Amino acid sequence: MSSSTTFIGAVEIGTSKTTVLVGEHSGRELTIIGRGECASRGVIKGSVVDYKAASDCTHAALEQAEREAGERIDLVFLAQTGAHLEGFYNEAAVNVKAADNMIDADDVRTVCDLARSKELPAGRMVVHNIRRPFRVDGRLVPAMPENLVGQRLEVGYWTVHGQEQRLADNIHVIRGFNLEVRELVLASLASGHMVTTPEERQHGVLAIDFGAGTTDFVLYRDGAAHTTGVVTVGGTHLTNDLSIGLRLTEQQAEKLKLRFGRASVVTKDKAEKVWLDGNFAIGDRQFSQQAIEQITAARTWELLEVVKKKLGNAFAPETCASGVVLTGGTAKLGGLAEAAARVFGVPAHLGEPPLWVSENLRDPGYHTALGLLYYGVSAQAEKSTGTRRRGGFLSGMKRLFANA
Numbered sequence: 001m002s003s004s005t006t007f008i009g010a011v012e013i014g015t016s017k018t019t020v021l022v023g024e025h026s027g028r029e030l031t032i033i034g035r036g037e038c039a040s041r042g043v044i045k046g047s048v049v050d051y052k053a054a055s056d057c058t059h060a061a062l063e064q065a066e067r068e069a070g071e072r073i074d075l076v077f078l079a080q081t082g083a084h085l086e087g088f089y090n091e092a093a094v095n096v097k098a099a100d101n102m103i104d105a106d107d108v109r110t111v112c113d114l115a116r117s118k119e120l121p122a123g124r125m126v127v128h129n130i131r132r133p134f135r136v137d138g139r140l141v142p143a144m145p146e147n148l149v150g151q152r153l154e155v156g157y158w159t160v161h162g163q164e165q166r167l168a169d170n171i172h173v174i175r176g177f178n179l180e181v182r183e184l185v186l187a188s189l190a191s192g193h194m195v196t197t198p199e200e201r202q203h204g205v206l207a208i209d210f211g212a213g214t215t216d217f218v219l220y221r222d223g224a225a226h227t228t229g230v231v232t233v234g235g236t237h238l239t240n241d242l243s244i245g246l247r248l249t250e251q252q253a254e255k256l257k258l259r260f261g262r263a264s265v266v267t268k269d270k271a272e273k274v275w276l277d278g279n280f281a282i283g284d285r286q287f288s289q290q291a292i293e294q295i296t297a298a299r300t301w302e303l304l305e306v307v308k309k310k311l312g313n314a315f316a317p318e319t320c321a322s323g324v325v326l327t328g329g330t331a332k333l334g335g336l337a338e339a340a341a342r343v344f345g346v347p348a349h350l351g352e353p354p355l356w357v358s359e360n361l362r363d364p365g366y367h368t369a370l371g372l373l374y375y376g377v378s379a380q381a382e383k384s385t386g387t388r389r390r391g392g393f394l395s396g397m398k399r400l401f402a403n404a
Helices: 051-069 105-115 164-175 187-195 198-203 235-246 250-260 289-314 336-344 364-385
Strands: 006-013 017-026 029-039 075-080 086-095 124-131 134-136 139-141 152-163 180-186 205-210 215-221 224-231 273-275 286-288 324-327 348-350
Touching: 006 051, 006 164, 006 364, 017 051, 017 364, 029 051, 029 364, 051 164, 075 164, 075 187, 075 364, 086 105, 086 224, 105 152, 124 164, 124 180, 124 224, 152 164, 152 224, 164 180, 180 187, 180 364, 187 205, 187 215, 187 224, 187 324, 187 364, 198 205, 205 289, 205 336, 215 289, 224 289, 235 250, 235 289, 250 273, 250 289, 273 289, 286 289, 289 336, 324 336, 324 364, 336 348
Parallel strands: 006 075, 075 180, 205 324, 324 348
Antiparallel strands: 006 017, 017 029, 086 152, 124 152, 134 139, 134 152, 205 215, 215 224, 273 286
């Protein structure tokens, strides 16, 4: 094997399952050669609460992925979610120092350092510094501003930070398998990059990732991530609501949710019934279709409203022309796109990865892990060229994931 080949591991330790993908990266080409999955244990709302249980599950998924790949993973990109993650915006401005007002690398470096210099509270650690577009004399500049002429250079960063201990817990799970965690990646950024296009991000788009224990979101404006957030409510809460409301076990409630749950009520007749199993065996029961829809719709609408409230003034229909894109395992809930469109006042649809992603990885539950590989390839490109590759490089990699 060529020494330039790197085997990248994408790991998502979720509330319902842990997913591992192994990508073989050589130059500009990446092929997924391994996949591992394990029902999660020791994880609640995206956070590790039982280290041993979470480790055992994650290591099982890693072993399965490496066994399928026939290779040892070199480094890991690890998804992050949870209530402990928070974000804030900070910006800075400098006067261009050259006599001819031409912006140079020092001006760019200085303004970026100033914008990232805000101190965090004790016990907090930066996960991402997400740069928004530069401005030169108040004018938006989509690319790097070096060699442009202007008197004032401005930039801002959306900084995502988390509790050091929570982040360390996730890292230790991977290191227990003798693997290096190369980078922590916000789950919303990973999945959002897979289901939105550069054009949508330029025009403004909101990507919402509905997981089992958390709902992650990222709002893009002017081609860059503008605001991110996490709501610690997901698909398991819909299941729990059904379990309580209909007096069912969680397993039975999950079955009803997957078959008959909806984000809006469409059944008009209260007397319309559905069977729990449909096999008429002992214990099989009938339930009101309308009651199921009412329970799941109430929680879904509440969740969408919470996301909208968290976005606050950052979201406006006029700056989100590409609408809302939905992803994550719970995004397959019937009527979710229609509900999101009504709550946010813009078009909404279920997200799809690029067409060249193989069929067995197109399910929304894989979008975060696929997005982690985007960051893995980007980091390898940065390492080899010494420059940060930005947006759009995926478009030239038509064989990406083709052999998964």
